[in-house]
Amino acid sequence: xxxxxxxxxxxxxxxxxxxxxxxxxxxxxxxxxxxxxxxxxxxxxxxxxxxxxxxxxxxxxxxxxxxxxxxxxxxxxxxxxxxxxxxxxxxxxxxxxxxxxxxxxxxxxxxxxxxxxxxxxx
Amino acid sequence: xxxxxxxxxxxxxxxxxxxxxxxxxxxxxxxxxxxxxxxxxxxxxxxxxxxxxxxxxxxxxxxxxxxxxxxxxxxxxxxxxxxxxxxxxxxxxxxxxxxxxxxxxxxxxxxxxxxxxxxxxxxxxxxxxxxxxxxxxxxxxxxxxxxxxxxxxxxxxxxxxxxxxxxxxxxxxxxxxxxxxxxxxxxxxxxxxxxxxxxxxxxxxxxxxxxxxxxxxxxxxxxxxxxxxxxxxxxxxxxxxxxxxxxxxxxxxxxxxxxxxxxxxxxxxxxxxxxxxxxxxxxxxxxxxxxxxxxxxxxxxxxxxxxxxxxxxxxxxxxxxxxxxxxxxxxxxxxxxxxxxxxxxxxxxxxxxxxxxxxxxxxxxxxxxxxxxxxxxxxx
Numbered sequence: 449x450x451x452x453x454x455x456x457x458x459x460x461x462x463x464x465x466x467x468x469x470x471x472x473x474x475x476x477x478x479x480x481x482x483x484x485x486x487x488x489x490x491x492x493x494x495x496x497x498x499x500x501x502x503x504x505x506x507x508x509x510x511x512x513x514x515x516x517x518x519x520x521x522x523x524x525x526x527x528x529x530x531x532x533x534x535x536x537x538x539x540x541x542x543x544x545x546x547x548x549x550x551x552x553x554x555x556x557x558x559x560x561x562x563x564x565x566x567x568x569x570x
Numbered sequence: 571x572x573x574x575x576x577x578x579x580x581x582x583x584x585x586x587x588x589x590x591x592x593x594x595x596x597x598x599x600x601x602x603x604x605x606x607x608x609x610x611x612x613x614x615x616x617x618x619x620x621x622x623x624x625x626x627x628x629x630x631x632x633x634x635x636x637x638x639x640x641x642x643x644x645x646x647x648x649x650x651x652x653x654x655x656x657x658x659x660x661x662x663x664x665x666x667x668x669x670x671x672x673x674x675x676x677x678x679x680x681x682x683x684x685x686x687x688x689x690x691x692x693x694x695x696x697x698x699x700x701x702x703x704x705x706x707x708x709x710x711x712x713x714x715x716x717x718x719x720x721x722x723x724x725x726x727x728x729x730x731x732x733x734x735x736x737x738x739x740x741x742x743x744x745x746x747x748x749x750x751x752x753x754x755x756x757x758x759x760x761x762x763x764x765x766x767x768x769x770x771x772x773x774x775x776x777x778x779x780x781x782x783x784x785x786x787x788x789x790x791x792x793x794x795x796x797x798x799x800x801x802x803x804x805x806x807x808x809x810x811x812x813x814x815x816x817x818x819x820x821x822x823x824x825x826x827x828x829x830x831x832x833x834x835x836x837x838x839x840x841x842x843x844x845x846x847x848x849x850x851x852x853x854x855x856x857x858x859x860x861x862x863x864x865x866x867x868x869x870x871x872x873x874x875x876x877x878x879x880x881x882x883x884x885x886x887x888x889x890x891x892x893x894x895x896x897x898x899x900x901x902x903x904x905x906x907x908x909x910x911x912x913x914x915x916x917x918x919x920x921x922x923x924x925x926x927x928x929x930x931x932x933x934x935x936x937x938x939x940x941x942x943x944x945x946x947x948x949x950x
Contacts, residue, residue, distance in 0.1 A: 501814040501832045528813050548832045550816040551867045
């Protein structure tokens with residue numbers, strides 16, 4: 449089932465906001481600073497964030513408040529990040545989360561992940 | 571509902587309790603053709619069946635009561651056929667895997683105690699395969715094991731299922747075979763006359779010649795009304811569950827297992843805290859530490875939920891299975907291994923309830939064993 453995002457940017461706000469550059473699956477994106485990764489991807493027209501571990505169905509954000517875990521992506525090599533809880537940053541490299549995370553082979557930087565999460569929650 | 575409009579529902583058997591124990595017995599009854607009614611409380615009740623770990627576990631159980639080990643083995647060996655029957659009747663694959671399980675030891679004393687326990691069982695039962703593994707053996711079998719694990723015991727009989735799928739499969743299968751479920755109702759009273767029990771619950775009356783008490787922590791009060799003694803009490807277990815990760819662990823262990831859908835469950839705490847089913851940070855921390863010590867790659871994993879549930883434990887930790895002498899037709903079936911023993915409950919307890927012989931192993935499990943001055947302890 450295709451799902452078009454219900455979220456639309458408030459244009460007056462977008463124009464007045466600083467932007468950052470990041471990438472999603474190697475596609476360069478310019479998005480407003482200060483918003484969540486999930487919001488940034490949705491407003492960029494991305495509606496497939498991940499494939500589920502069990503059936504590999506496509507998924508996109510649902511709750512946008514940290515509860516549903518539908519918005520998982522890989523950010524800077526760290527898998528299974530809740531993109532609705534993380535603020536966009538300059539140069540972020542985001543990839544879709546393809547199925548379950550692999551604990552055996554994982555190049556990610558967990559300390560960065562923890563620091564980013566703390567920033568958004570505080 | 572007023573007394574005047576009270577409805578009366580007749581059946582051959584009333585099962586009180588819609589958890590893993592009650593639904594397993596009800597499924598066994600329904601599949602043998604018995605007209606069965608199941609009475610279940612609401613979701614505000616203590617729900618051990620929704621909080622458990624999912625092991626089908628044989629290893630080490632009953633080292634001081636071999637009949638319990640025999641009973642456990644009889645269920646584990648019936649599990650493959652049982653899982654197929656559930657699949658056929660409900661369409662739910664409960665994800666049974668019985669590849670053998672490991673019990674990790676973190677020091678030499680634990681390893682020696684473990685060996686002694688399993689040797690005692692093998693001496694008593696004969697057919698009781700197990701292996702003791704030192705750190706090198708274990709590393710060869712489980713390459714991701716941590717350096718603080720000094721060894722492990724392994725038995726090929728152990729396995730696991732998805733316990734939530736099991737509960738759903740039991741509910742669906744029992745209903746597919748004709749059992750009638752009444753949810754969200756509390757049993758107020760059981761009145762027993764010879765060959766006829768009347769259970770009053772939620773403004774309705776249920777009448778049957780046989781009644782099975784499988785109400786977990788609700789059993790002590792119900793048992794008293796039909797001349798049975800079932801002094802079970804809550805024992806809290808806490809569980810952590812992780813995000814889904816790619817398969818890294820094929821075998822269940824007592825403290826860590828990976829589920830069929832990729833999450834990792836960490837658990838096996840035991841606390842005597844009455845009817846408090848909340849979680850506590852220090853216990854969860856200890857569970858997480860032991861998990862990471864066992865498999866260091868779990869250091870990286872994100873935990874997504876924690877919960878606690880109350881085990882249903884008798885004073886010696888073993889089940890209570892008994893037909894009432896004063897109220898024939900009333901049975902109590904209560905234990906804390908509702909997953910492991912589900913096959914035995916469906917395939918061996920149900921025929922007994924319908925008038926068949928009591929299974930040989932069950933002589934040791936009458937509730938009267940607690941009517942002494944002896945001080946009991948349970949080793950789970």
